[in-house]
Amino acid sequence: MVLLKEARSRSDADLVEQCQAGDDAAFDELVRRYKDRIYGVVFRFLGNRDDALDVAQEAFVRAYRGIHGYAGQASVSTWFFTIAANLARNRLRDQHRKGRDKSASLEATADGGSGIATTRETPRSLAQRRELEESLDACLDALPEAQRLVFVLRVFDGLRYEEIAACAGCAEGTVKSRLNQARRRLGDCLKARGVM
Amino acid sequence: MMRSCDTMREDFSALLDGELTPFEQAEIEAHLSECSECLRILGGMKKVDDLYRALEPAVAPGDFEERLKQRLRPKVRLFTGRRMATRRIWLLAAAGLIAVLSLFLMRMQTPSPDHMQLTRAQEPPTAPKGGLMTEAEMARPMPPPPAPLAVAEPAATADTHTEALPEQAAAAPASPPRADMPQPEVHGDGVAMQYPVRTSALGGARAPQKMPIQHVGPRAFTLVEGVWREEGYAGEPATPLLRQSEEFHALCERHPDLPAIAALGPTVIFRLEETWRQIETPADTAGH
Numbered sequence: 209m210v211l212l213k214e215a216r217s218r219s220d221a222d223l224v225e226q227c228q229a230g231d232d233a234a235f236d237e238l239v240r241r242y243k244d245r246i247y248g249v250v251f252r253f254l255g256n257r258d259d260a261l262d263v264a265q266e267a268f269v270r271a272y273r274g275i276h277g278y279a280g281q282a283s284v285s286t287w288f289f290t291i292a293a294n295l296a297r298n299r300l301r302d303q304h305r306k307g308r309d310k311s312a313s314l315e316a317t318a319d320g321g322s323g324i325a326t327t328r329e330t331p332r333s334l335a336q337r338r339e340l341e342e343s344l345d346a347c348l349d350a351l352p353e354a355q356r357l358v359f360v361l362r363v364f365d366g367l368r369y370e371e372i373a374a375c376a377g378c379a380e381g382t383v384k385s386r387l388n389q390a391r392r393r394l395g396d397c398l399k400a401r402g403v404m
Numbered sequence: 405m406m407r408s409c410d411t412m413r414e415d416f417s418a419l420l421d422g423e424l425t426p427f428e429q430a431e432i433e434a435h436l437s438e439c440s441e442c443l444r445i446l447g448g449m450k451k452v453d454d455l456y457r458a459l460e461p462a463v464a465p466g467d468f469e470e471r472l473k474q475r476l477r478p479k480v481r482l483f484t485g486r487r488m489a490t491r492r493i494w495l496l497a498a499a500g501l502i503a504v505l506s507l508f509l510m511r512m513q514t515p516s517p518d519h520m521q522l523t524r525a526q527e528p529p530t531a532p533k534g535g536l537m538t539e540a541e542m543a544r545p546m547p548p549p550p551a552p553l554a555v556a557e558p559a560a561t562a563d564t565h566t567e568a569l570p571e572q573a574a575a576a577p578a579s580p581p582r583a584d585m586p587q588p589e590v591h592g593d594g595v596a597m598q599y600p601v602r603t604s605a606l607g608g609a610r611a612p613q614k615m616p617i618q619h620v621g622p623r624a625f626t627l628v629e630g631v632w633r634e635e636g637y638a639g640e641p642a643t644p645l646l647r648q649s650e651e652f653h654a655l656c657e658r659h660p661d662l663p664a665i666a667a668l669g670p671t672v673i674f675r676l677e678e679t680w681r682q683i684e685t686p687a688d689t690a691g692h
Binding site: 240242244246247248251252264268341348363387394403 | 415463465472541
């Protein structure tokens, strides 16, 4: 318990250093800190719960195996998100090749696991909420991959442009431009669906 | 100089995200106070953000860390958890299979005791490397004889090769060289011995028998009942030729390979000047 408390009080950089020294508990703490953020972003990007789980896990596996190569040039969170973003983009391309399966996404929405936050819902409001979520999913899904990535990283996780640029492998100016385009496209799409 | 609406709109996202400098922000806000169209567009972008941010955060499944640990450190969990019994059964089955296969292979490669004795006593130098011939291999018909031997150097003694002592070969079958007997193979500047595999009258295979063969130049000699016989000899009368006799010395001068032939053993039958001759040792020198 003491060890767990100690680990939780340490900075990301300290935990990475401990992990590099062979302390697996330090990596466990990093996973605990970032699992929801990584999973959440990947889920919004891919729109599929099973793929999101697999990609998020794989991102941590890659990070664990490559922990000795991390030299602190970027923040730990940026490093994790960069790995996850690359894997997610690869998975998205695979999905496009194979034909996307949204069943897991719909299932996730139906059980309220990742939909709009509500308290008690009437059947009618539940149906409206599902309709809205489907529209939001569909419009996000229609965005080009590069725009979707920056939008998801910004809106769902609040990363700064500098961090997004590092994750997406582009300039900050490009991030700004892509975000602008993404928001306007989404606005047009949602208007066309009667959401806005 | 005031920027146009289009250039202003390029910064709307940065404005929403708080990524503009105070100066840039003030400039856009001043524009928005005068441009309703830009204000409407900005409002639409903010609405988009609000809608997506209203989605409930996607949270990793409760067993995320457990699953990850299994992916990261599977060895730790090899014998624990619900699947322990199943894994143990599979491992035991695999170990059993390996053991059975190992025994089978050992049995295949280990000859029986009597077979081992035969092998030690009689296995020829050119037997298949690394193992014995199987019964099926031994029972297989002999291959046709290879092309006639060609030996480069017919020197008197340098190219004779003895593979077995005459006394060792005394038990060799008393029969002329078989037509199907494989001929020696030339390897480099030497001659390798080959031994036929004898087959019993019932067709069963036996261990290889030694049939010593020696070569003197192009001539091949087979040891039969203690007598070295040149290839082609079929029991014709052979004229005796005593060692150390005048005739022997005279023939040695004309035939440089004769001393090597005579050195094959106490008695040698060979063809010389269109007749079969039998070199014999005079009684007073025999045994020396």
